[in-house]
Amino acid sequence: MVASGGSRAPLRDTATANLTYRRRRRAPTVPILARPTKIRPGYVRAGSSQEAVITTGDIAPPTPETWAYAEAYTTEDPAVLHARQRAAEVGAVPIGAGGGAILRLLAAAVEAKTVVEVGTGVGVSALYILGGMRTDGVLTSVDVESEHQRLAREAFTEAGIPPNRTRLIPGSALDVLPRLTDGAYDLVFCDADKSEYVEYLEQAIRLLRPGGLVAFDNALWHNRVADTAQRDPETVAIRELGRAVRDHDRLMPSLLPVGDGLLVALKR
Ligand SMILES: C[S@@+](CC[C@H](N)C(=O)[O-])C[C@H]1O[C@@H](n2cnc3c(N)ncnc32)[C@H](O)[C@@H]1O
Numbered sequence: 067m068v069a070s071g072g073s074r075a076p077l078r079d080t081a082t083a084n085l086t087y088r089r090r091r092r093a094p095t096v097p098i099l100a101r102p103t104k105i106r107p108g109y110v111r112a113g114s115s116q117e118a119v120i121t122t123g124d125i126a127p128p129t130p131e132t133w134a135y136a137e138a139y140t141t142e143d144p145a146v147l148h149a150r151q152r153a154a155e156v157g158a159v160p161i162g163a164g165g166g167a168i169l170r171l172l173a174a175a176v177e178a179k180t181v182v183e184v185g186t187g188v189g190v191s192a193l194y195i196l197g198g199m200r201t202d203g204v205l206t207s208v209d210v211e212s213e214h215q216r217l218a219r220e221a222f223t224e225a226g227i228p229p230n231r232t233r234l235i236p237g238s239a240l241d242v243l244p245r246l247t248d249g250a251y252d253l254v255f256c257d258a259d260k261s262e263y264v265e266y267l268e269q270a271i272r273l274l275r276p277g278g279l280v281a282f283d284n285a286l287w288h289n290r291v292a293d294t295a296q297r298d299p300e301t302v303a304i305r306e307l308g309r310a311v312r313d314h315d316r317l318m319p320s321l322l323p324v325g326d327g328l329l330v331a332l333k334r
Contacts, residue, residue, distance in 0.1 A: 128323075137325065140167040145193060145225035152188045152217045160190030161257065161283050162325035169255060172279050172330065173198030178252035182273055183207040184239045184266055185258030189218030191283070192232070193225055195255060205232050206246065209258070212236040243269040251275065257283040260300035263307040271316065274333040280317075282307060286327025 128136070142150075142163055153160045161169070169191060173181060178199045183192055186209035196205055209215050215234045222232055235242050239258050243266070254270035256263060263282060270280040287304050290296040308329060311319045317331040 137162055137164040139164070142166075143193070143225065145221060146190060148224060149188050149190045149193060149218075149221040152221065153190060156188060156214060156217065158187035158211070158214050160187055161194070165283060165325040165328045166191060166194035168322065168324060168328055168330075169281060170194040170198035172281065173203075173253055176252045176277065176279055179203040180251045181205045181253045181255065182243070182246060182251050182270075184243065184254070184256040185209060186215050186218045186234060187257070188214055189221035191255060191257060192218060193221060193227075195253070196222075196225075196227055196231060199231075203231065206235065206251075207232065208235045208237060208239050208242045210236070210238050240265055240269075243273070246273055248272055249275050252278050254278070254280045255283075256281070260284060260287065261303045263303055264310055267307060267310055271314070271333060276333060278333050280311075280331050280333065282311075282329040284326045285321055285329035286323065288326060291327070 140163055146166070150160055160166075172178075173195050175198075178195075180203065181195055181199060183195065183205060184207075186192060186207040192205055192207055196203075199205065207215070207218070209218075215236055219232075219234065222229075240262060246269075249272075251273045252275060254266075254273055256266040256270065258266070266282075267280065274280060282304075285304060285308065286292065287301055290298070290301040291304050291308070308321065311317055311329060311331050314331075316334050318334060319329065319331040322328045322330060
């Protein structure tokens with residue numbers, strides 16, 4: 067099962083923890099409206115046409131040029147660029163440069179020694195995460211496609227990552243995650259099957275230590291999440307994830323409009 071490297075975070079059997087959806091009390095928001103015809107003041111629901119509440123300043127939404135500037139702000143290593151080429155060849159869409167840089171920053175901020183990634187792809191996000199982790203840290207990464215993980219391993223070798231820093235586990239996320247140790251991880255990054263995101267959240271809360279972070283890529287899902295006319299299963303599942311993260315009493319969330327959206331939360 068464990069295909070590469072060693073780890074200090076052993077697999078184990080565990081019961082699946084229940085997700086709680088307790089609603090937190092919120093301080094009243096004082097919206098300052100950038101688009102007054104579309105945004106109504108007050109307490110609004112994610113996934114509705116009233117989703118946006120702008121609470122500070124008269125801030126214009128980013129133009130495509132501004133968004134592209136932000137995405138290109140950090141430069142990428144040759145090994146990451148090469149991994150992107152491999153990703154295009156096999157159709158494993160990697161995280162963008164902006165999201166990758168945030169993952170690296172988050173891993174460094176919590177001095178991550180143990181990280182779980184759900185959806186290895188060919189290793190682009192893993193290279194960013196490893197770049198922020200402690201040099202003795204181990205990344206555990208799960209993917210149902212062993213060919214993707216083979217290419218990821220090539221990318222790690224090219225980047226000079228020692229084999230004992232990665233533990234690549236082939237398999238379906240919902241089969242593998244329940245066997246990882248409770249409370250043993252500093253960061254969990256999810257980027258596999260969007261329709262399973264709420265189940266990944268349930269597992270991530272169990273896996274994280276207090277103070278650990280969870281992040282989900284594609285939290286805005288090609289602009290579909292904010293568009294209430296979109297009802298496809300992935301979009302609906304990602305909206306449900308957004309509500310579950312926002313309303314969970316042990317999570318401190320932030321939805322970052324970087325790349326295709328990165329939903330981040332700290333476990334209290
Ligand atoms: C978007 S790609 C991951 C990209 C990677 N995180 C990166 O940024 O380089 C999604 C990956 O999830 C894997 N995947 C899809 N469904 C899965 C599942 N149920 N369990 C585990 N892996 C899955 C796919 O094989 C694919 O490699």
